[in-house]
Amino acid sequence: MDWEVIVQYLPLYGEAAKLTLCIGWMGILFAVGIGLLCAVITHYRIPLLWQLVRLYVELFRNTPLLVQLFFLYFGLPKAGIPMTAETCGTLGLALLGGSYMAEAFRSSLCAVPVMQTESARSLGMTRTQAFVYVVLPQAVSVGVPAFTANVIFLLKETSVFSAVSLMDLMFTAKDLIGLYYKTAESLALLVAFYLMILLPVSVLGSLAERRMRYAGSGD
Amino acid sequence: MPDLGIEVLFAGRNMARMLGGLWVALRISLVSAALGIPSGILLGVVMRMKNPVTKILTRLYLEVVRILPQLVLLFLVFFGTTRMFGWNLEAETAAIIVFTFWGTAEMGDLVRGALAGIPAHQYESGAALGLTMPQIYRFIVIPQTLRRLIPLSINLVTRMIKTTSLVMMIGVVEVLKVTQQIIEANRVAHPQAAFGLYGAVFVFYFLACWPISLLAGYLEKKWS
Numbered sequence: 001m002d003w004e005v006i007v008q009y010l011p012l013y014g015e016a017a018k019l020t021l022c023i024g025w026m027g028i029l030f031a032v033g034i035g036l037l038c039a040v041i042t043h044y045r046i047p048l049l050w051q052l053v054r055l056y057v058e059l060f061r062n063t064p065l066l067v068q069l070f071f072l073y074f075g076l077p078k079a080g081i082p083m084t085a086e087t088c089g090t091l092g093l094a095l096l097g098g099s100y101m102a103e104a105f106r107s108s109l110c111a112v113p114v115m116q117t118e119s120a121r122s123l124g125m126t127r128t129q130a131f132v133y134v135v136l137p138q139a140v141s142v143g144v145p146a147f148t149a150n151v152i153f154l155l156k157e158t159s160v161f162s163a164v165s166l167m168d169l170m171f172t173a174k175d176l177i178g179l180y181y182k183t184a185e186s187l188a189l190l191v192a193f194y195l196m197i198l199l200p201v202s203v204l205g206s207l208a209e210r211r212m213r214y215a216g217s218g219d
Numbered sequence: 220m221p222d223l224g225i226e227v228l229f230a231g232r233n234m235a236r237m238l239g240g241l242w243v244a245l246r247i248s249l250v251s252a253a254l255g256i257p258s259g260i261l262l263g264v265v266m267r268m269k270n271p272v273t274k275i276l277t278r279l280y281l282e283v284v285r286i287l288p289q290l291v292l293l294f295l296v297f298f299g300t301t302r303m304f305g306w307n308l309e310a311e312t313a314a315i316i317v318f319t320f321w322g323t324a325e326m327g328d329l330v331r332g333a334l335a336g337i338p339a340h341q342y343e344s345g346a347a348l349g350l351t352m353p354q355i356y357r358f359i360v361i362p363q364t365l366r367r368l369i370p371l372s373i374n375l376v377t378r379m380i381k382t383t384s385l386v387m388m389i390g391v392v393e394v395l396k397v398t399q400q401i402i403e404a405n406r407v408a409h410p411q412a413a414f415g416l417y418g419a420v421f422v423f424y425f426l427a428c429w430p431i432s433l434l435a436g437y438l439e440k441k442w443s
Binding site: 058059061062063064066067068070071074075076077078079152156157158159160162163170173174177183184187190191194195198199202 | 298395411414432
């Protein structure tokens with residue numbers, strides 16, 4: 001291990017990590033939005049939209065992000081829809097994540113027993129009140145593990161961005177290996193940076209899971 | 220109207236070549252699943268042991284393999300072993316090693332979860348009925364565990380198929396690489412072909428994974 005090389009590489013990896021994080025969090029933010037919208041549509045079975053959402057969720061859950069990115073980045077411009085690598089990465093992650101989040105949110109809404117809504121209604125709450133004060137808090141509690149698992153999954157998926165020539169951590173590592181043959185140092189830094197990004201999320205996730213475990217109604 | 224790739228897709232042996240490329244990726248995931256699922260079952264059983272040493276070791280293995288992106292693991296094995304041990308691994312071999320390791324960890328966690336989900340009173344009721352330990356496992360624990368486990372492991376196979384698309388990044392000639400070659404070869408005659416061809420890859424992957432997902436969903440509903 002050559003420490004001088006590592007010090008020299010650090011700023012390059014720092015830049016790359018910034019890009020990974022930037023696009024990663026942006027994509028996840030959009031994914032949460034798409035997921036919420038889709039979950040509500042499927043939960044209330046809004047006609048027509050509901051079938052479209054199912055189609056979207058099935059399509060994106062059953063294909064790899066790499067293939068989605070290739071289609072978005074190399075395919076769509078040929079049909080007259082060009083986009084930059086950054087937009088493509090964000091959009092790809094948002095679409096993939098949206099389908100996973102939709103599924104997670106939907107199943108946590110379903111996990112709240114109907115009895116809960118009925119009880120709230122019989123206490124004189126309106127539909128909206130029952131949803132906001134009774135169903136939603138329990139659904140959030142049930143959904144936390146799946147949500148954090150999805151966030152970690154999506155952050156890990158950002159590693160394929162280098163395929164559409166975004167200069168992320170993987171791109172930097174591969175580039176440096178090719179240029180200077182400092183394989184061990186490049187790979188060690190790569191692992192270190194991914195751990196720095198992913199470990200805090202994983203630890204925070206399990207803390208949140210423990211804090212939010214309050215919905216145990218009905219058993 | 221310019222050709223958006225449909226003509227190229229059906230020209231000559233292009234489609235057959237792309238499906239051949241898909242098979243390369245599928246083969247890697249199926250071999251890894253065939254190796255990873257049995258060893259994952261073993262790992263899951265070991266993880267349930269109360270021995271602190273095995274507990275820490277298996278936990279460490281699980282966390283390390285699961286926290287890193289699979290592409291990083293691929294790079295570590297493919298480029299790292301060459302540098303450190305002088306091994307000259309084929310990209311496909313490196314991919315099988317990585318996905319087996321990863322699959323073992325994922326499967327191990329599923330098995331551990333399924334075993335932990337069997338309540339203690341199931342064992343106790345069995346013992347109270349006069350069953351011996353092997354009988355309790357044979358007639359009570361294993362059937363219930365399998366019902367939980369089979370849909371989850373089928374899902375794991377689809378995840379493996381999706382993840383093997385990454386092998387393109389370490390130079391395995393699979394469906395994306397073949398498609399790239401076809402697009403390059405038709406660059407002049409059909410400059411817009413990328414749309415249809417990458418769209419076709421998208422559909423191929425969907426057709427490979429969707430039926431398996433449906434099966435998993437069906438079994439989950441039937442057995443829950």
